[in-house]
Amino acid sequence: MRSLLAALALLALAAVSRAATPTRTPTHSKSHGYSVAGVIVRVDVAAKTFSVQSQTGAETTLVRTSATRVQGDALKPGDRVAVRYMEKDGKKIATSVRIEPVSSAAVTPTAAPAGSR
16 A cells, blocks of 8 residues: 555656646747837948937947838938837847937927017
């Protein structure tokens, strides 16, 4: 009887240890769904790259491909943008770039019109 109880205890212990061991899931070679918003600080047409500086000051360099969708005019330094990208082979590949319109609230008048007081 003791040998039967010992065998059952060993089987239960083995089952518990297997259940506690996490199974590994395969990882994918590329990640999607990243985004960055900020101001373009540099555009390199020859290398097909551009850099975006976020409000926190962090600078992100992205690669532009023929598949990159750009909503707005050509990219140039000073443009405020929202970029979606994926990482592949250690590079940040831009999948879409939306150039934000300049808001009228950001424009401040330099002088009050004469006679407005």
